[in-house]
Amino acid sequence: MKSTINQAPGGKASSAPLMGSAAEPTLFELSVPGRSAYQLRTTGVPEMPLESLIPASLLRESDVDIAEVSERDLVAHFTRLSHRQFSVDLGFYPLGSCTMKYNPKFCDEVANMVGLVDVHPATPASLSQGWIELLVELEADLCEITGMAAVTLQPAAGAAGELTGLLLMSAYHRARGDRRKRILIPDSAHGTNPASVTLGGYEVTTIPSDERGLVDVAAVKAALDTDVAGIMLTNPNTVGLFEEEIAEIAAAVHDVGGLLYYDGANLNAILGVVRPGDMGFDIMHMNVHKTFATPHGGGGPGAGPVAVSQRLVEYLPGPKPVRLEDGNYGYETPPHSIGRMHSWHGNAMVLARTLAYIKVHGGDGLRRVAERAVLNANWLRKRIEGDYPPAYDRVCMHEVVVSAGAIKRETGAKALDIAKALLEEGFHAPTVYFPLIVDEALMFEPTETESLQTLEALAQSLEKIAAKAISDPGSLALAPQSTPVRRVDEARAARQLIPTFDAR
Numbered sequence: 001m002k003s004t005i006n007q008a009p010g011g012k013a014s015s016a017p018l019m020g021s022a023a024e025p026t027l028f029e030l031s032v033p034g035r036s037a038y039q040l041r042t043t044g045v046p047e048m049p050l051e052s053l054i055p056a057s058l059l060r061e062s063d064v065d066i067a068e069v070s071e072r073d074l075v076a077h078f079t080r081l082s083h084r085q086f087s088v089d090l091g092f093y094p095l096g097s098c099t100m101k102y103n104p105k106f107c108d109e110v111a112n113m114v115g116l117v118d119v120h121p122a123t124p125a126s127l128s129q130g131w132i133e134l135l136v137e138l139e140a141d142l143c144e145i146t147g148m149a150a151v152t153l154q155p156a157a158g159a160a161g162e163l164t165g166l167l168l169m170s171a172y173h174r175a176r177g178d179r180r181k182r183i184l185i186p187d188s189a190h191g192t193n194p195a196s197v198t199l200g201g202y203e204v205t206t207i208p209s210d211e212r213g214l215v216d217v218a219a220v221k222a223a224l225d226t227d228v229a230g231i232m233l234t235n236p237n238t239v240g241l242f243e244e245e246i247a248e249i250a251a252a253v254h255d256v257g258g259l260l261y262y263d264g265a266n267l268n269a270i271l272g273v274v275r276p277g278d279m280g281f282d283i284m285h286m287n288v289h290k291t292f293a294t295p296h297g298g299g300g301p302g303a304g305p306v307a308v309s310q311r312l313v314e315y316l317p318g319p320k321p322v323r324l325e326d327g328n329y330g331y332e333t334p335p336h337s338i339g340r341m342h343s344w345h346g347n348a349m350v351l352a353r354t355l356a357y358i359k360v361h362g363g364d365g366l367r368r369v370a371e372r373a374v375l376n377a378n379w380l381r382k383r384i385e386g387d388y389p390p391a392y393d394r395v396c397m398h399e400v401v402v403s404a405g406a407i408k409r410e411t412g413a414k415a416l417d418i419a420k421a422l423l424e425e426g427f428h429a430p431t432v433y434f435p436l437i438v439d440e441a442l443m444f445e446p447t448e449t450e451s452l453q454t455l456e457a458l459a460q461s462l463e464k465i466a467a468k469a470i471s472d473p474g475s476l477a478l479a480p481q482s483t484p485v486r487r488v489d490e491a492r493a494a495r496q497l498i499p500t501f502d503a504r
């Protein structure tokens with residue numbers, strides 16, 4: 001029995017099993033009659049028949065089947081299961097577009113402070129001054145980082161931020177008696193963009209990317225008219241490239257009275273270097289769970305603050321945390337607010353982590369985050385280009401999209417097989433088949449938190465897999481073999497959520 005190994009720096013396998021392959025027995029299999037996870041001290045309280053305490057009609061007719069295990073066995077069982085997770089704390093997680101970087105524990109510590117966790121969101125402002133001050137300060141910092149005029153912290157994730165942005169767009173146009181129908185989106189966009197547009201009541205007009213992997217400016221101009229409410233752009237875009245004609249696009253969209261939406265999921269690439277507000281954007285969301293610490297990936301809470309330019313401030317969701325004229329903190333609702341986007345003030349603990357991350361880095365520290373994230377991606381791009389040619393052969397930003405198209409044509413091994421084989425090597429898979437415009441796409445986002453040794457270890461594993469694709473393509477199609485769940489039928493797994501583990 002082989003266990004999946006963690007790739008320690010330098011490509012040396014550590015002996016710590018990451019996702020042990022031994023089938024974990026169920027609690028019932030561990031059960032021994034009479035064993036129990038608790039003992040009561042001798043109390044002197046006399047034992048009484050149940051019937052004397054509970055009406056007979058409510059009593060079970062037969063004993064309920066409960067596993068009988070000791071506390072020690074119980075803890076060991078769940079601890080073993082918890083070690084089968086792959087996480088940012090355990091290994092390299094180069095899942096492009098998701099910014100799965102290591103999150104400093106300092107941020108968790110701040111978010112766990114008693115003064116923060118013990119406050120109910122309905123607490124009156126007079127009794128939660130510290131919390132409101134924290135939110136106000138975070139809004140100010142996010143304005144400075146993005147170059148925008150104001151922020152709402154309410155949206156609970158990036159996609160919720162997108163919907164908020166589209167509702168803001170629609171409020172803005174409506175206030176001008178303008179009923180616009182369409183939103184332009186590049187064909188490389190994240191799937192949430194068109195979904196949010198539809199949910200926001202607009203129609204999508206898709207703009208093709210050109211051979212450089214950038215938005216085709218001529219196509220944008222051709223699609224523009226007074227029916228266009230705005231354009232949603234991601235910059236750097238989802239192929240990891242910086243949009244070069246952003247000022248020209250901004251001017252053209254504003255010329256027809258449209259607004260510019262910035263999908264800020266890739267903010268990690270430009271922190272402290274350029275600001276969306278300075279590029280001419282009117283609305284943007286941030287995925288603070290990606291850029292500003294908060295472990296995500298298991299469906300846990302995130303936050304998607306939305307920043308806007310001056311002309312949209314009056315429409316922001318409310319109530320907004322504010323510093324009042326008398327110096328105290330309270331709430332105010334903007335005059336033409338679109339209303340609430342969250343029942344309270346947003347996912348507050350994620351926001352506390354965000355502020356901690358910003359404060360502990362400072363402006364120059366945030367800039368270093370972006371510079372190192374970009375350096376790491378470019379180092380990896382050059383290191384693996386022999387086997388995995390980049391989709392667009394130029395300097396990339398914080399992530400690199402390579403194509404396994406040539407490998408597939410020569411050996412039959414697909415991007416999916418390569419991603420699955422990487423699990424066997426102790427790495428999380430990269431993003432695959434996204435963006436949709438790249439053939440057999442593999443999208444790596446190393447982030448700034450990985451060392452040169454870890455990047456080298458990943459590169460060596462990728463080389464090994466490319467060699468295996470030639471020597472033994474069949475084995476790649478069966479990977480992974482040593483993880484708790486082996487190759488699943490993708491379509492079935494998405495529809496049938498109850499896993500059927502094979503007992504080995």
Ligand SMILES: *Cc1c(COP(=O)(O)O)cnc(C)c1O
Pocket residue numbers: 097098157158159160190192193234238263265266287302304
């Ligand atoms: C992650 C991501 C989103 C969606 O954000 P969530 O916080 O997952 O809702 C949108 N656009 C891009 C480019 C992303 O990477």
